[in-house]
Amino acid sequence: MDVVNLFDDFLSLVEEKIESSGMWREYPVDLLTFFESDRFLKETPYEGKQTELLETLNQIVWWKLTGDERFCVEDLREILEAVVMFGKGCKSGDTKIFDPVTGKMHTFTELSVHSQTLNVKSLDCKTQKLVDSCTTGVVEVGEGDIYEIVTNSGRRTKVYPEHVFLTRKYTGSNSKGLYRGTEWKRVREMRIGDYVAVSTAPITFNGTILPKNELKLVGYVLGDGNVSDLWGCSFYASNKDVENDYCSVLRSFGVEPKYHEYGNEKRPDRNCVMINSPLTTCESRHAGGNPVTNVLRKYDLQGKNAYEKRIPREFFDLDVDCLATFFSTLFATDGWVCMINNRIPQIGYCSVNRDFAEDIQLLLNKIGIYSIIDEKKTDSKYGKAYQLTINSEIDFLKFYDMIKIVGKEEKHKAICDFIRSNRDVNRRSNGKVLDTEIRFERIKEIKYVGVDKYYDLTVDTYANYASDGFIDHNSGKDFLVSGFMAYMAYLLCCIRDPHEYFHFGQDEPIDLINVAINSNQANEVFFKKLKARLRNCKWFTEVKHRHPVSYNEFQVTRNKIRFYKNITCHSAHSEAEAYEGFNPLIIIFDEYGGYTHENAKNGYDILKTSAATRYNSKYLMIFISYPRSENCPMYLKYKEALADTSGTMWAMIGATWEVNLKVSKETFKKNAVVI
Incomplete structure (x- = not known):
């Protein structure tokens, strides 16, 4: 039966039922409207499939609270367990992200x-x-x-x-x-x-600020500095401008450099600037060492060769001006500025260390400059090198506006003037500019x-x-779980007397439980998101120092949220020793595939027994996870659902945008809920 086409008829039937039964204190909106009204679906890239999913969940919960067979398609009437298995979005621990x-x-x-x-x-x-x-x-x-x-x-x-x-x-x-x-x-x-x-x-930010002389020193040493000796430092300048600027940096630390020239057939003008070892005299030892090498140790550069050098971690947190200062000396070493075939401007940098080249690329990307890295074979002892280049006119000009490379500023400026004056270049540049980031x-x-x-x-x-x-x-799982929990609390609060409806005493709790894989996920992910959902929902009002006394109020405590009439949402986890004492109407097993088999069985058996003895067939258990293996609790639950002949389990494996809920039950063997 077609779920989507039934939806409009379903809503009109609900209105008729509400008007005649008197069970509702306030006419509740459907699940999808509840999500949309508080912008839960704002800008979600696969909104259409989520809409179909929410409509289906809406059918299930409304059937359970009305009992009217007209309000639910046949496939959904007896659902007690919904198995939600989907692809997971995950990245490795060394993934970098900027605030x-x-x-x-x-x-x-x-x-x-x-x-x-x-x-x-x-x-x-x-x-x-x-x-x-x-x-x-x-x-x-x-x-x-x-x-x-x-x-x-x-x-x-x-x-x-x-x-x-x-x-x-x-x-x-x-x-x-x-x-x-x-x-x-x-x-x-x-x-x-x-x-x-x-x-x-670019990322607009207010980063940290470091001393200018430290920034310039690190830029020079990362490029053409020799710090493989644990106690010394030498620098090979490519031209007099770089040499003079480097010497001025050393003097700003109170260090007078040793300087000499040497040449060979390929580089007759190569210059070498050295500083003494900090341990050559008793005076320097007592003074705490050479201040230049102290800075290099501070940023973990001393003793590193070309393959081991990395941009210091502290430099990834710098503000824009500090980054510009750092790049002004780094690109003065193994960098270049040129015109290729007299028409294509290029800024480049070369390193034998791929990780180092990627550090540069990541920082350039942070300030909105696009670059590429190519692997090049070389005749040197290193065998290969990694060439980072900036090739577009827009990024070339942006680089010059932000960064003035020591010793290359005049050449950089001349090429920028050419770009700005050349109509053909401007047309090419403008043609590449799109209104996108x-x-x-x-x-x-x-x-x-x-x-x-x-x-x-x-x-x-x-x-x-x-x-x-x-x-x-991201996976979108927590989006659904927290929103669904918020809606169930809303729906129960709209019932005039939920305790009478479930044949409970007036002081008996009605519990909504999310069981996370561990305590950290229970408190730091689900609970935070649910609190945000409720606080952003205009229907609910938060109270802080008392229990809710009105049907639209809620109170947040350490690990649960209280609503009117002792309706309570709990954030539990699979490692808990016991689940007794709950009256669970809705139970969501979050990341069920990651539970140990013992925890999975223990939590399922206890909570299902509690739910069935209190609510008969009105409870709902949702298992939501991605499969870790064919033997994990989630995959075993999925296979159990496929083999089920009672019609009480609804399960499927897939990704949200792959789901088509318009197809029949026979297509999937059994009913399904999918994220």
């Missing part, structure tokens, strides 16, 4: 350990603009296979195979078909040659990198975020 408010960089591992929420950039899919958003938490999900995605610009990120990226959508028999917009696609469905979205918008890059490599921990990040409102320069989609 647009503070400018600080974080990794998923750090956010998980410290239970931090974070300001992030999310994509508004209608305007194609990056907007400010906020996470509700990062949770360690488990261990599993991790794959690395590499694009043609050199960007890399590590993900679980069920993770979802924004990609180009084509029509036709192959990738050469017509471009028809965008779609969200899982990693395991992607192929080399597919296109993924990356962020090109993302671009699509071709995938050139997808490779398995091993088993590692992976993490799930949840974002309110837009359900996506920018990390490692990519546009990622």
Whole structure:
């Protein structure tokens, strides 16, 4: 039977029932209207499929509260357990993400350990603009296979195979078909040659500030400094301007450099500036060492060779002016500014260390400058090098406006003047400017990198975020769970006397329970999101120092939320020792696939028995997770649902945008709820 086509008729029947029964204190809206009224679905990229899902859940819960067979399609009448199994969006712990408010960089591992929420950039899919958003938490999900995605610009990120990226959508028999917009696609469905979205918008922020001489010193040493000796430092200047500026930096620390020239056939004008070891005299030892090498130790650079050098972690949190100072000396070493074939401007940097080149790319992306990394074979002892280049006129001009490279400023300015005066170049540049803050890059490599921990990040409102320069989609699970719980509380509060309806004593609790995989997820993810749902809902009013006395009031405590008439929402977890004492009407087992088999059986048996003895067939249990393996509790529950002949279980595996709820029950063997 067609769920969607029945929906309008269903609503009119509900109105008739309400008018005649008198069971309602206030006529409640349906589940979908409740979500939309509080912008729960705002800008969700696959809103249509979520709409169908919410309509189906609405049918189930209304049938349970009215008992009228006209209000529900036949397939949904006796549902007691809904098994929700779907693909998971997860990334590795070393994934980097910037806070647009503070400018600080974080990794998923750090956010998980410290239970931090974070300001992030999310994509508004209608305007194609990056907007400010906020996470509700990062949770360690488990261990599993991790794959690395590499694009043609050199960007890399590590993900679980069920993770979802924004990609180009084509029509036709192959990738050469017509471009028809965008779609969200899982990693395991992607192929080399597919296109993924990356962020090109600058992050506006107020970052940290470091001393200018430290910034310039680190830039010089990372490029042409020799600090592999634990106690010394030497620097090889490419020209007199760089040499003089470097010496002035040393003098700003109170250090007088040793200076000499040497030459060879290839570089007769090569200059070398050295500083003494900090341990050559008793005086320097007692004074705490050479201040220059002290700075290098401070940023963990002393003793590092070319393969080991990395941009210090503190530099990823710098404000724009400090980053410009750092880049002004870094690009003065192994960087260049030129015109290719007298028509294409280019800024570049070369390193034998790929991680170092990617650090530069990540920081350039932070300030809105797009760059690519190419691997080049060389005749040197290193064998290969990584060349970072900035090739567009727009980014070339933006770089000059922000960063003045020591020793290359005049050449940079001359090329910028040429760009601004050349009409052909301007036309090419203007033709490339699109009203968007993302671009699509071709995938050139997808490779398995091993088993590692992976993490799930949840974002309110837009359900996506920018990390490692990519546009990622979160799972959307917590969005549904918290919204559904809020709606069930609302629906019960609209009943004139819910205790009389369920044949309870007036002081008996009616419990709505979410069982998370662990205490951290229970408190830091689900509970935070549910509180936000309720506080953003205009229908509800929060009270702080008393129990609710009106049917639209709620009170938040440490691990539960109280509503009118002793209706209570609890945030439990699978590691709890006991579940006795509840009167559970709605039970959601969150991340059920990650439970131990003992915890899964214990929680299920106790809560199901409690629900069935109190509510007969009016209770509902929802199992929501992605499958860890064919032997995990979630997959076993899914197989149990497929084999069920009682008609009380509703289950399916898939991704939200793959679901078509218009097909019949026979298509899926059994009824299904899917995210």
